[in-house]
Amino acid sequence: ASTDNPFGNATTGSLSVTASSSQKIYVADHQKYYIGKNDATVEFWIKTSTPTQDQYFSGQFNDRNLNAAVDSNANVQVFYDDSASGKSFSYTDLTLTANTWHHYALVIESGYIYAYLDGKKSRLRTEVVDYIKASSSEYAIGQIGNITSTWTNGLISNFRFVNGKA
Numbered sequence: 001a002s003t004d005n006p007f008g009n010a011t012t013g014s015l016s017v018t019a020s021s022s023q024k025i026y027v028a029d030h031q032k033y034y035i036g037k038n039d040a041t042v043e044f045w046i047k048t049s050t051p052t053q054d055q056y057f058s059g060q061f062n063d064r065n066l067n068a069a070v071d072s073n074a075n076v077q078v079f080y081d082d083s084a085s086g087k088s089f090s091y092t093d094l095t096l097t098a099n100t101w102h103h104y105a106l107v108i109e110s111g112y113i114y115a116y117l118d119g120k121k122s123r124l125r126t127e128v129v130d131y132i133k134a135s136s137s138e139y140a141i142g143q144i145g146n147i148t149s150t151w152t153n154g155l156i157s158n159f160r161f162v163n164g165k166a
Contacts, residue, residue, distance in 0.1 A: 024140050024141065024142035024143055024151070025140065025141040025142060025159075026138045026139070026140050026146075027138060027139045027140075028138055028139075029060070029135065029136050029137060029138055029139065030139070032163050033060065033065055033134070033135065033139055033161075033163070034065075034132075034134040034163075035065050035066060035108065035131075035132035035163055036131045036132060036134070037111075037130075037131045037132075038108070038163055038164055039107075039108050039109050039110070039164060039165050040065075040066055040107070040108045040132075040161075040162060040163050040164070041105060041106070041107045041108075041160070041161070041162045041166035042058060042059075042066050042068050042105065042106045042160070042161050042162075043103070043104065043105035043106075043116075043159075043160050043166070044057070044058070044068075044103075044104055044105075044141075044156050044157065044158055044159040044160065045101055045102065045103055045104070045155075045156065045157040045158050046096070046101070046102050046104050046152075046154060046155070046156055046157075047099065047100065047101045047102070047154050047155040048070070048096065048098065048099075048152065048153055048154030048155075049098050049099055049153065049154060050098070050153045050154075051070055051074035051095075051096035051097065051098055052072055052073065052074050053070075053072065053153060054069070054070070054071060054072050054150055055069060055070050055150055055151065055152050055153060055154075056068070056069045056079075056143050056144040056147070056150045056151070056152065057069060057070070057104070057141070057142070057152050057156060058139070058140065058141045058142070058144070058156075058159065058161075059079065059139065059140065059144040059145070060135040060137045060138070060139050060140070060144060060145050061135070061137045061144050061145025061146065061147050062135050062136070062137050062145070065080065065081075065132050065133070065134075065135055066078065066080055066106055066108065066113070066132065067079040067080065067144050068104060068106055069088075069150075070096055071090045073090070073092070073095070074095045074096045074097070075090045075091055075092050075094060075095055075096075076090070076091040076094040076095075076096070076104065076106075076115045076117055076122070077089065077090045077091070078091075078106050078113055078115065078126070079144075080113065080128070080132055081132070081133040081135075082128050082130060082131060082132055082133065087126070089113065089124075089126040091115040091117075091122040091124050092124065093122050093123055093124060094115055094116075094117040094120065094122050095117075096117070101155075101157075102117055102118055103116070103117070103118050103119065104116070104117055105117075107166070108128060108132070111127060111128050112125045112126065112127055112128065113125060113126050113127075113128060139161075141156060141159050142156060
């Protein structure tokens with residue numbers, strides 16, 4: 001397992017965030033968030049009462065690295081900026097259900113972004129063109145960066161970001 005963790009020793013824990021709450025975790029920008037051409041993993045447990053509401057669960061704003069989200073159809077979604085442009089991709093075969101704990105993971109491996117929900121790997125994947133851009137914004141859990149319009153409405157637990165092989 002990688003020890004390249006920008007959160008230091010605080011690798012697990014719980015966070016409760018709601019639409020009316022300001023309970024987010026912010027971490028200053030750090031070199032360890034610069035994925036570039038590396039493999040990387042973002043994983044956590046999520047429980048939301050509104051999976052059909054667009055929500056960001058974690059990431060950076062502006063040159064987005066590997067932002068975890070859900071789309072308005074309750075599908076696992078990723079936002080990322082590579083050398084070509086800003087992109088988003090929905091994994092339509094992975095759907096969150098309301099008021100249920102789900103294990104959510106996004107994995108970059110050999111130039112592709114794969115998604116997992118409750119241990120099931122999506123049959124879909126999206127290709128990263130060249131590299132993932134670096135962002136200078138803070139990393140947030142419970143929303144992306146300092147953008148407050150698409151926060152998490154629910155609970156996040158045991159969050160982990162790994163730059164490299166998990």
